[in-house]
Amino acid sequence: MKSPSLVTSLSSSSSPSSYGIIVRRTRTFIIVGSSDRVDTLLDITPLPPDGSHEIVQFKHCNEPIQTMPFDDGLPYEKFRLIFTSNNGSVVTSRYLSYNQSDQVLNYVEDEKTHQSSLKVARFVLWCDNFLRKGLPKATEDAVKVRRLAKDEEEEEDGGICVICRDKYQADHTIGTLACKHSYHEECIREWLDEKKHCPMCRIPIFHYYF
Known part of the structure; x- marks a missing residue:
């Protein structure tokens, strides 16, 4: 395995x-x-x-x-x-x-x-x-949340949320998955309500490595 x-x-x-x-x-x-x-x-x-x-x-x-x-x-x-x-x-x-x-x-x-x-x-x-x-709590825990600092606006995944296509701005709340890809917290939570994988790399958010 x-x-x-x-x-x-x-x-x-x-x-x-x-x-x-x-x-x-x-x-x-x-x-x-x-x-x-x-x-x-x-x-x-x-x-x-x-x-x-x-x-x-x-x-x-x-x-x-x-x-x-x-x-x-x-x-x-x-x-x-x-x-x-x-x-x-x-x-x-x-x-x-x-x-x-x-x-x-x-x-x-x-x-x-x-x-x-x-x-x-x-x-x-x-x-x-x-x-x-339970699935709702596990999904919630899969997103690590933080506030974006001013000097991180352009560095965070090219400065654009690929879900909504809006630019990141200072003090935006960012949600990061285990694969290290980040999005607006609201965007990624809405995405995961329907699809259980990262929008960019397609890796499922629930995984276990033997």
């Missing part, structure tokens, strides 16, 4: 208690926690044409998952992720493997799998925090 995963859909403002993660690129299915009950599925799918990015879709469930919750005609390897955290950081993480009869086997001990479990555990914590905030 070396490429960025992009969150594009969200419909819950409360934090789910358990996850199932479908990773289509590595053909793995990961259940998070000690129970087979999955409240939220995270379906991670490579984006065309080159697959260099991945998209994460949230799907809410109400029933325990006994088998793979999808079928695209190819086999998947199944794991259970057990991890502990403290103050938003992963402390311990391990995978349990399954056999072909869907029975839990032993902990997987090799270093590569351990590193994968750490990355997925961190991703789960990030998603949990994202879902807890």
Whole structure:
């Protein structure tokens, strides 16, 4: 999971208690926690044409998952992720493997799998925090706001907001995204109400790097 995963859909403002993660690129299915009950599925799918990015879709469930919750005609390897955290950081993480009869086997001990479990555990914590905030709050937090100083009028992205095409002036309120592109705060917030990406570079505002 070396490429960025992009969150594009969200419909819950409360934090789910358990996850199932479908990773289509590595053909793995990961259940998070000690129970087979999955409240939220995270379906991670490579984006065309080159697959260099991945998209994460949230799907809410109400029933325990006994088998793979999808079928695209190819086999998947199944794991259970057990991890502990403290103050938003992963402390311990391990995978349990399954056999072909869907029975839990032993902990997987090799270093590569351990590193994968750490990355997925961190991703789960990030998603949990994202879902807890809800989409409106997460969108609001994605814009860093400041007042423009007199000597920054021409330096800030060429001195023009590309959304409204007006020149920046001293004391204008500027909103900057994680990609470092800036706009009038009001302009970028109105833009993000409809589109969840930067107007200039098209990078989605919600992303997580494995």
